[in-house]
Amino acid sequence: MAEVIIARDQSEAGDIAASIIVNKIITTPGTVLGLATGSTPLSTYAALARSVRDGIVDVSGVRGFALDEYLGIPAQQPQSYRSVITREVVEPLELTPEYVMTPRGTGANIESAGAEYEALMAEAGGIDIQILGIGSNGHIAFNEPGSSLASPTRIKALTEQTRQDNSRYFDSPDDVPTHCITQGLGTILRARHIILLGFGRHKARAMAAALEGPISATIPGSIVQFHPKATVIVDEAAATELANAAYYRHARRSAPWSSSKE
Ligand code: PGA
Numbered sequence: 001m002a003e004v005i006i007a008r009d010q011s012e013a014g015d016i017a018a019s020i021i022v023n024k025i026i027t028t029p030g031t032v033l034g035l036a037t038g039s040t041p042l043s044t045y046a047a048l049a050r051s052v053r054d055g056i057v058d059v060s061g062v063r064g065f066a067l068d069e070y071l072g073i074p075a076q077q078p079q080s081y082r083s084v085i086t087r088e089v090v091e092p093l094e095l096t097p098e099y100v101m102t103p104r105g106t107g108a109n110i111e112s113a114g115a116e117y118e119a120l121m122a123e124a125g126g127i128d129i130q131i132l133g134i135g136s137n138g139h140i141a142f143n144e145p146g147s148s149l150a151s152p153t154r155i156k157a158l159t160e161q162t163r164q165d166n167s168r169y170f171d172s173p174d175d176v177p178t179h180c181i182t183q184g185l186g187t188i189l190r191a192r193h194i195i196l197l198g199f200g201r202h203k204a205r206a207m208a209a210a211l212e213g214p215i216s217a218t219i220p221g222s223i224v225q226f227h228p229k230a231t232v233i234v235d236e237a238a239a240t241e242l243a244n245a246a247y248y249r250h251a252r253r254s255a256p257w258s259s260s261k262e
Contacts (some may be wrong), residue, residue: 002196002230004211004248006050006239008166013233014043017195021048022057024193029061031128032121034035034188035100036141037084038066040197042233049092059095065117067132067141069105069184071155079169080105087102113181114153116187121187130191134198137161138206138219142182145218147214149226151184169188185223194230196221207234208241 021044025031035041051057067086075082082102090100100118103111119247121127132140137159139145146161157179158166167173186193198207210221211232225229228230 001230002211002224003251004226004242004244005233005252006233006242006245006248007233007235009235010043012202013197013199013235014045014047015129016233017041017044017131017197018047020193020195021052021131022051024129025057025059025062025216028128029058029127030069031062031115032124032126033062033064033092034066034067034127034130034132034183034191035085035089035216036051036133037081037088038133041131042088044195044197045089045092049094052094058156061096063122064089064100065127065183066100067122067130068180071110071179072169072177072182074106075102079175081216085240102177103183105181110181114155117153117181117183118187127191129195132187132194132221134196134206134210134221135162135165136202136206138209138221140185140188140196140221140223142180143185143188143221145220147217147220149189149215149217150186151181153181153187155179155181158249162172167195168217176261177259185217185220189223189227189229192229194224194227196230196233197222197231199234201237201240203234204236204241207232207238208243212243222259 066081069081073080090097103117142156167176170176195233207220214226217224226259
């Protein structure tokens with residue numbers, strides 16, 4: 001099963017996730033990272049940026065693939081995930097911009113953009129570590145409830161809940177795109193290591209359903225139960241609905257090999 005770590009707060013969670021990633025990059029300089037947007041991964045990116053600034057890790061060979069992109073938003077617009085990844089990941093981590101890809105959300109033959117992105121990931125050798133957040137409805141990337149567990153990168157309609165959640169980034173709720181292009185659940189399952197993060201009381205139900213409920217397309221985050229190497233890091237608030245919290249704490253305290261011991 002997934003290793004579940006209950007961290008004190010987002011900052012400790014970000015430090016733990018970053019240390020896993022830094023260790024990987026040190027042993028594999030050409031590490032391929034799967035990059036999430038949203039507020040959840042920010043403490044991880046901040047910790048990684050500190051490691052880069054302090055000279056602990058050289059990221060010049062690191063490549064990255066974003067999880068998703070809005071359909072119809074030009075890359076140069078600030079709300080596009082290309083812009084978000086540039087601002088929040090490429091610049092602070094000093095990654096090589098042309099090594100970091102986002103799915104194409106505009107242009108001709110948009111229906112083939114998913115297959116193009118899958119081909120780019122395969123060419124890069126696949127994702128070594130995929131960073132993920134979870135939506136309050138259990139989605140991961142833009143795989144809304146009901147997404148096929150085997151889905152590839154493809155165009156999806158956003159739920160009204162997700163459009164509402166993301167309207168904070170737009171001038172008006174009507175400006176939020178209705179569609180996106182997203183890595184699929186099948187794509188995410190192919191990553192060699194998944195780090196799923198969740199913070200805050202509003203994520204507690206989705207996290208408990210993903211970790212301890214049935215594996216189901218209704219809770220896309222539940223695919224972590226199906227992955228051979230998944231690390232799940234939550235803060236205390238997001239852990240409040242976990243039935244097995246005492247066991248996760250015990251397992252973390254007593255694992256001499258864990259990179260994330262308290
Ligand atoms: P958040 O979004 O990181 O902004 O909470 C996560 C998600 O909806 O996937």
